Structure formats: structure tokens, C-alpha cells
Amino acid sequence: MDLTTRNAVQGLMVRLADGDRSAFDPLFDALWPSVRRFAERALGSAADADDAAQTALLKVFERAAVFDVDRDAVAWIFGIVAFECATVRKRRMRRREDDASVAIEGLADDEDLEQAAIARGLHKALVDLVGNLKSEDHDTIIAILSGQRPDVPAATFRKRVERAMSRLRIAWRTRHGHD
Amino acid sequence: MDTIDAISVRARAKSAYERGRLMRGARESAVALLPAGLALFGGTAPRTVLVTAAVLALVVLGLRSRGELYGRAAFVGMTAGLVPLLLPLLMHRSGFCCIGGMSCSALCLVACLGGGLFAGALVGFRASAGERMPTRFMMAAGLVALIVGSLGCVVSGAAGVVGLAAALAASAVPVAMAFAVARR
Numbered sequence: 294m295d296l297t298t299r300n301a302v303q304g305l306m307v308r309l310a311d312g313d314r315s316a317f318d319p320l321f322d323a324l325w326p327s328v329r330r331f332a333e334r335a336l337g338s339a340a341d342a343d344d345a346a347q348t349a350l351l352k353v354f355e356r357a358a359v360f361d362v363d364r365d366a367v368a369w370i371f372g373i374v375a376f377e378c379a380t381v382r383k384r385r386m387r388r389r390e391d392d393a394s395v396a397i398e399g400l401a402d403d404e405d406l407e408q409a410a411i412a413r414g415l416h417k418a419l420v421d422l423v424g425n426l427k428s429e430d431h432d433t434i435i436a437i438l439s440g441q442r443p444d445v446p447a448a449t450f451r452k453r454v455e456r457a458m459s460r461l462r463i464a465w466r467t468r469h470g471h472d
Numbered sequence: 473m474d475t476i477d478a479i480s481v482r483a484r485a486k487s488a489y490e491r492g493r494l495m496r497g498a499r500e501s502a503v504a505l506l507p508a509g510l511a512l513f514g515g516t517a518p519r520t521v522l523v524t525a526a527v528l529a530l531v532v533l534g535l536r537s538r539g540e541l542y543g544r545a546a547f548v549g550m551t552a553g554l555v556p557l558l559l560p561l562l563m564h565r566s567g568f569c570c571i572g573g574m575s576c577s578a579l580c581l582v583a584c585l586g587g588g589l590f591a592g593a594l595v596g597f598r599a600s601a602g603e604r605m606p607t608r609f610m611m612a613a614g615l616v617a618l619i620v621g622s623l624g625c626v627v628s629g630a631a632g633v634v635g636l637a638a639a640l641a642a643s644a645v646p647v648a649m650a651f652a653v654a655r656r
Contacts, residue, residue: 312493312540313539317489318482321482325478343477347477347484350481351484351488352488354489354492355491355492356492357489358489358539359496
């Protein structure tokens with residue numbers, strides 16, 4: 294901002310502080326581009342600069358009525374703008390941190406998905422194996438899984454379970470190479 | 473030409489400015505508590521003080537929010553009004569003046585007239601001292617001085633307030649004109 298504009302801003306700000314509404318438009322016209330440019334340089338993003346410049350200017354005009362006319366208006370105004378830029382920068386940083394934590398949570402969700410996929414794969418492999426067992430072993434394992442014990446003596450059922458599980462283990466080892 | 477963003481920001485900034493002025497006016501209208509307290513201390517009826525102080529606060533709020541000469545007039549009027557506020561109250565409290573007795577009331581009335589003349593002279597002098605619109609300034613400052621002064625002059629009834637208003641007007645205009653002529 295050159296010296297002429299600086300002096301003009303000072304004069305307009307003094308008039309506005311006194312209540313002279315006719316100083317509003319020229320002051321706004323002088324400030325908006327400079328404040329916008331300052332914020333863009335400070336923040337490096339047009340969207341953030343718009344936010345910061347708007348909020349800062351609203352604060353400047355809201356406090357214009359209590360502006361101390363002995364102060365340097367430009368320094369006072371750009372102090373508010375700089376503070377607003379710092380606030381936007383902090384907010385942006387916090388947003389990034391939040392995004393990062395959401396991403397980490399997302400990773401956790403992905404792990405759950407992986408576990409579910411593994412479980413689904415195991416289940417499918419087991420169903421395939423059980424389906425290939427003899428009908429007696431197949432029925433016994435289904436009875437175990439469903440919790441419906443057939444109408445046979447307990448000792449008999451226990452032997453059938455041991456036999457079916459042993460055959461299932463052998464079949465699994467044969468197909469997948471490990472327990 | 474303004475972009476849509478700048479147009480919207482300009483409108484919001486204007487509202488923010490008016491809001492800021494109103495808040496400042498509201499804060500400064502608390503100054504009405506001072507003459508109200510003095511009037512209560514001096515013996516003015518609490519209900520009268522309450523109503524008058526509320527009107528004073530509203531007038532100060534309006535003038536200070538409006539700003540410029542009106543804002544300045546509010547404080548000049550407040551200062552000028554302290555004289556017709558304090559004179560009858562002091563006389564009333566010190567026993568020189570009481571309500572009911574004709575001669576005592578007349579003393580209070582004299583105090584109101586004297587205070588009004590002084591306040592008017594102060595307003596007129598200040599109006600002629602560099603204000604671009606001295607008539608408006610005198611009207612605004614005179615109104616505030618009248619309200620502040622009536623907090624004290626009301627102890628001598630409506631006559632006290634009317635006398636104060638007449639004295640204010642009678643001295644403000646000629647003093648303002650005299651000083652304006654003298655400065656040319």
C-alpha cells in the first residue's frame with residue numbers, strides 16, 4: 294500500500310469512527326483488494342484467503358466505531374487481518390489433523406474388512422470341505438454347528454464327532470497343507 | 473465492478489459497522505446512570521427518575537449511534553444539563569427550596585432558569601465552535617441538556633421543566649449567533 298493510499302485510509306477511518314457513513318464505500322474499495330491480496334499471500338489458497346479477508350473486514354468495520362483515531366489505521370487493520378489469517382491457518386492445520394485421524398480410523402475399518410474377507414474365505418473353504426465329507430460326517434458337523442444333537446446315545450454321538458473332526462482335519466491338511 | 477463476493481461482503485460489512493455503532497451507543501448510554509443517581513440522591517421521585525433516565529438513555533443511544541455532530545452533541549448536552557440538574561437539587565437538599573411553599577418553589581424555579589441559561593449558553597457556544605450544522609447540533613445537545621436538567625428541575629414541578637426549556641432556548645440561539653458573528 295503506497296503512502297497516498299495509506300493516508301487516505303487513515304482519513305477515511307477517522308471519519309468512519311466519527312460516524313460519517315459517506316466514508317464507508319471509499320474505505321471498503323481501498324481495503325478489499327489489499328486485504329484480499331494480503332490474505333492470499335499469507336495463506337496461499339484463494340478459498341482460505343476469501344474466508345480470512347471477509348471475516349477480517351467484518352471485524353474491522355464492526356470495530357470501526359471504537360477505532361482510536363490517534364492510531365495508525367493501516368497497522369490496526371492489517372493487525373486484524375494477520376490475526377484472522379493465523380486463525381484460518383490454525384483451523385486448516387486442525388482440519389488436516391482431523392482428516393489424518395479419519396484416515397487412520399479408515400485404515401482400522403480396512404483391517405476389519407480384511408479380517409471379514411479372511412473369515413469369509415475360511416468359511417467358504419470349510420463349507421467346501423464339509424460338503425466333500427461322507428454324508429455321516431457331514432451330518433455330524435452340521436449337527437454340531439446347528440446345536441441340534443441327533444437322537445442317539447451320547448457316547449455314540451461323541452465318537453461320531455471325533456471321527457468327523459478327524460476326517461475334516463485330514464481333509465483340510467490334504468488340501469491346504471496345514472491345520 | 474464488484475464481484476458477487478465483494479457485494480455480499482460490502483453489505484455484511486455495512487451491517488457490521490452499524491451493529492458496532494449501536495453497541496458503542498448502548499455502552500455509552502449507561503452514562504444516563506450518573507444524572508439519574510444524582511437526581512435520586514437529590515430527592516427526585518424514583519419513578520420520575522426511572523422514566524426520565526430511560527428516555528435519556530434512549531436519546532443518548534440514538535445520538536451516539538448516529539455519530540458525527542449528533543454524537544458530539546450528546547456529551548455536550550449531558551455536560552450542560554448537569555448545571556440545571558444540580559442547582560435546584562442542591563437547593564432542595566440544603567433546605568433553601570422545598571415543594572409546597574410558594575416562595576420556596578419560586579427559588580427552585582429561579583435555579584432552573586439560571587441553570588437553563590447557563591446550559592443554553594454552553595450549547596450555543598459549542599455549536600458555533602466549528603460545527604458545520606450548528607442548528608442541528610443545538611437541537612440535539614439542547615434536547616439532552618433538557619432531559620438531564622429536568623431530572624433536577626422536576627422538584628419544582630412542570631413549571632421548572634418549562635422554565636428550563638425556555639431558558640435553554642433563550643440563551644443558546646443568541647450565544648451561538650454572537651459567537652458565529654464574532655468568529656467571522
